[in-house]
Amino acid sequence: MAVISTFCKKGGVGKTTFIGYFAHYYAKQGKKVLVLSVDDQNSIFKIYGAEDKIFSRNDNYLEFLMAGHAEMGDILIEVRENLYLIKTLNTDKLSMKLTLERRQEKILQTIIDEYQTFFDYIFVDFPPSSSRLTEVLLDMSDDILLVVGLDSLGLGGFFNTIQYFIDNDINLNGIKYIVPNGYSKNKRAPKISFEQLKDQAQEFTPTAEVLPPINDRSIIKNIQFEGLSVFDDEGNLTPYDKKSLETLKEELIEIFNMIDI
Ligand SMILES: Nc1ncnc2c1ncn2[C@@H]1O[C@H](COP(=O)(O)OP(=O)(O)OP(=O)(O)O)[C@@H](O)[C@H]1O
Numbered sequence: 155m156a157v158i159s160t161f162c163k164k165g166g167v168g169k170t171t172f173i174g175y176f177a178h179y180y181a182k183q184g185k186k187v188l189v190l191s192v193d194d195q196n197s198i199f200k201i202y203g204a205e206d207k208i209f210s211r212n213d214n215y216l217e218f219l220m221a222g223h224a225e226m227g228d229i230l231i232e233v234r235e236n237l238y239l240i241k242t243l244n245t246d247k248l249s250m251k252l253t254l255e256r257r258q259e260k261i262l263q264t265i266i267d268e269y270q271t272f273f274d275y276i277f278v279d280f281p282p283s284s285s286r287l288t289e290v291l292l293d294m295s296d297d298i299l300l301v302v303g304l305d306s307l308g309l310g311g312f313f314n315t316i317q318y319f320i321d322n323d324i325n326l327n328g329i330k331y332i333v334p335n336g337y338s339k340n341k342r343a344p345k346i347s348f349e350q351l352k353d354q355a356q357e358f359t360p361t362a363e364v365l366p367p368i369n370d371r372s373i374i375k376n377i378q379f380e381g382l383s384v385f386d387d388e389g390n391l392t393p394y395d396k397k398s399l400e401t402l403k404e405e406l407i408e409i410f411n412m413i414d415i
């Protein structure tokens with residue numbers, strides 16, 4: 155029972171993709187997994203081709219549970235076997251409530267505690283923007299995975315995240331792993347970024363382990379476009395190049411197995 159988060163103050167670095175596949179990988183192994191989308195874009199639904207479930211009902215957002223208008227089970231949206239998502243409606247409004255009412259923070263903690271008794275893992279998918287909701291849930295996270303894009307702006311995201319943690323008094327030691335994303339062995343820039351990231355991590359997040367970089371692979375965008383996950387059954391993924399899929403899966407599993415959660 156653990157709360158695991160992917161975070162980075164920079165957008166589009168692969169937070170949702172990583173946590174989406176990580177969650178699915180555990181669900182496939184028979185673990186009961188919940189992904190809480192704190193991003194009100196709820197883009198985690200796209201990873202599993204379940205966007206229709208964001209809008210098909212408007213009474214099953216996290217806010218309804220927090221306001222006492224829904225039960226714990228009502229807001230769970232099943233997207234795969236053993237894999238459930240929770241969507242949020244308006245994180246700015248929710249953050250305002252959390253800022254103004256200490257009671258709301260306690261309600262949120264109670265909800266997370268309660269779900270922890272049902273699920274083996276709770277994953278939290280954050281947006282790059284910050285709000286009170288982000289601070290509260292980062293504080294509640296057992297492990298934070300900091301996803302860093304390996305391009306010219308990626309390292310900026312790393313520093314902004316460190317600064318954000320310091321400014322808001324969030325424990326930097328909560329960052330257990332750094333997940334470099336978008337590597338390419340044929341390009342210079344990601345290689346240099348990766349080397350720089352390792353140096354900076356040693357200085358600013360010495361307790362965090364820098365994982366091997368995830369390669370930039372076009373197959374990720376392609377299957378996401380069709381609403382398929384790399385951990386879906388092979389039958390559903392037949393139109394895609396088998397070799398590329400296998401390579402991606404192997405790479406991801408190797409990295410997932412290095413994460414002790
Ligand atoms: N290793 C990769 N190779 C190729 N494309 C990738 C890789 N990782 C992520 N992507 C693609 O990059 C885009 C952004 O990824 P994703 O939505 O996971 O990022 P994010 O950090 O969650 O973004 P946001 O800040 O908007 O929440 C998506 O189109 C995704 O398919």
Ligand SMILES: [Mg+2]
Nearest residue numbers: 169170197280
């Ligand atoms: Mg995202």
